[in-house]
Amino acid sequence: MQEEPYFVLCILYLVYYIQYTKYRIQTMPHRFFNFFLNLLFPQECLYCHREIDRSYPLCQKCEESIPLFSSWKAPSSIKYLSALGAASSYQNPILQKTIHYFKYRGITSLQFPLSQLLIKFIEQNNYLSFFAKKDIYVIPIPLSKRKLRQRGFNQAELLAQSVALYFHWNYSPNLLQRIKNNPPQAQLKNKEERKNNVKGIFCFPSSTQTLKGKIIVLIDDVFTTGATMEEAARVLKKTRAKKIIGLVLAK
Ligand SMILES: [Zn+2]
DSSP, X not given: OTTHHHHHHHHHXXXXXXXXXXXHHHHHHHHHHHHHHHHHSOOBOTTTOOBOOSSSSOOHHHHHTSOOOOOBOOOTTOSSOSEEEEEEOTTOHHHXXXXXXXXXXXXXXXXXXXXXXXXXXXXXXXXXXXXXXXXXXXXXXXXXXXXXXXXXXXXXXXXXXXXXXXXXXXXXXXXXXXXXXXXXXXXXXXXXXXXXXXXTOEEOOTTSOOOTTOEEEEEEEEOSSOHHHHHHHHHHHTTTOSEEXXXXXXX
């Protein structure tokens, strides 16, 4: 019986040893690889090209110089949204370029500074703090299957995940589904054409939990005419949610 404490100590030491060596084995090749990669191709800021040492290609100065908007307002043409929050303006060249690298060049590490922008906007404009955390459901605008295959990720999903995680809100990417592959909105200049193009592209799976009386935060990267977000809100309104709120990086 006296050998029992030694036995426990041996087990603890073994667990510690496995954890320690596992950590070294996992990180050494990674650090080694990164060291040579940075030597050959120094990481630089995507906007000012200053050499940086960060986990994403945007320097602190550029990141901090993106100005934040200071209010939640839904344009009068948008019927189904109670409010629309846009963190900043799409006219800002740093933000525009960062979104472009994130979406079209697949630099998914930019999820971090971009979602920080949304988080800072929410914290500075405390409209959402009036609702109980358990009642807030964060839903990203879904991509069409074709676009998701081409891009490999949904940028709205990455942003929505980070925001929901930070504020401890419900993250519910499956409560809105895209059922049609419509032509890209960017190809259409006319507002009416854009509205018709998105008609019937979303559906709400009736088998999932009810959103009755809940607060829905719909997340997308950019708000242009708002046709896609308006169509998503129109569909989700059928769930008898209390409020549907749009949240985007830029408009
Ligand atoms: Zn920079």
